[in-house]
Amino acid sequence: MVAPPDNDVIWARSLHYSHNGSPGLCGVSLGVRDAEILAVTGPRGSGKTTLLHCLSGRLAPQQGEVWFNSVPVHTMNPRTRERLRRERFGWISSDPELVGELTVWENAALPLLLRGVSRRAAKKAATEWLERLDIAAFAKKRPHTLLQAQRQRISVARALAGGPTVVFADEPTATLHRADRSQVLRTLTTAARSHGITVVLATHDDEVAALADRTLPLLDGRRVATGSLPAEPEAEGRAACSLSV
Numbered sequence: 001m002v003a004p005p006d007n008d009v010i011w012a013r014s015l016h017y018s019h020n021g022s023p024g025l026c027g028v029s030l031g032v033r034d035a036e037i038l039a040v041t042g043p044r045g046s047g048k049t050t051l052l053h054c055l056s057g058r059l060a061p062q063q064g065e066v067w068f069n070s071v072p073v074h075t076m077n078p079r080t081r082e083r084l085r086r087e088r089f090g091w092i093s094s095d096p097e098l099v100g101e102l103t104v105w106e107n108a109a110l111p112l113l114l115r116g117v118s119r120r121a122a123k124k125a126a127t128e129w130l131e132r133l134d135i136a137a138f139a140k141k142r143p144h145t146l147l148q149a150q151r152q153r154i155s156v157a158r159a160l161a162g163g164p165t166v167v168f169a170d171e172p173t174a175t176l177h178r179a180d181r182s183q184v185l186r187t188l189t190t191a192a193r194s195h196g197i198t199v200v201l202a203t204h205d206d207e208v209a210a211l212a213d214r215t216l217p218l219l220d221g222r223r224v225a226t227g228s229l230p231a232e233p234e235a236e237g238r239a240a241c242s243l244s245v
């Protein structure tokens with residue numbers, strides 16, 4: 001095993017993942033620097049979600065290595081990976097995935113409550129982020145009483161309230177209107193800049209990708225120079241992604 005460079009928070013080498021035989025990632029390598037905002041771009045099915053799942057420890061790659069702060073993640077058992085996710089990573093997806101039985105503030109505070117932080121301290125931290133996202137007024141409500149855009153802001157607050165080292169955001173604004181989209185993105189990028197949080201953001205939207213420090217385009221599970229589809233189909237080259245590559 002070759003150790004990753006010291007200044008990369010996330011470092012991955014030759015990641016392969018296939019979903020029941022259907023290729024998802026075909027040998028992707030990358031490094032993400034401390035406090036960097038990296039946009040993973042590409043059309044539908046290019047492997048963005050699979051890559052974020054492998055980098056965040058949600059999925060174990062079938063081949064390749066993932067390192068977080070020079071610690072190997074790919075060799076961790078599922079329980080250790082889960083703890084890493086809970087303690088060091090935040091996750092935002094296009095669907096907020098909130099707990100219906102909990103209030104808005106409890107949802108936002110969940111990473112802290114799961115870590116054993118007192119309810120008082122967890123509520124204070126969560127409320128600060130809910131205020132920044134203009135939804136603190138709904139703190140005592142249940143998520144189902146809120147609009148989709150408001151629920152998504154709760155999931156952003158939840159991702160940030162835990163004080164993560166890295167936030168993974170998978171198409172975080174895909175279901176939002178323009179105004180909501182810009183508020184969510186502004187809060188996320190401002191928080192990342194001011195708190196030194198590294199962000200790995202999957203998007204197929206060029207405007208969203210433009211907010212990042214760097215773009216990593218994918219196509220058919222591989223890194224490419226640009227995210228646009230090639231003019232001529234390259235049937236053999238693009239279809240030949242396999243675990244033996």
Ligand SMILES: Nc1ncnc2c1ncn2[C@@H]1O[C@H](COP(=O)(O)OP(=O)(O)OP(=O)(O)O)[C@@H](O)[C@H]1O
Pocket residue numbers: 019020022023024025042043044045046047048049050051204
């Ligand atoms: N659960 C699954 N079962 C089978 N195939 C899957 C599964 N998840 C992803 N795939 C396949 O893996 C490939 C990469 O999918 P992935 O979701 O990572 O891409 P994506 O770029 O995030 O796409 P999208 O923007 O549509 O979410 C696609 O060909 C997809 O069909």
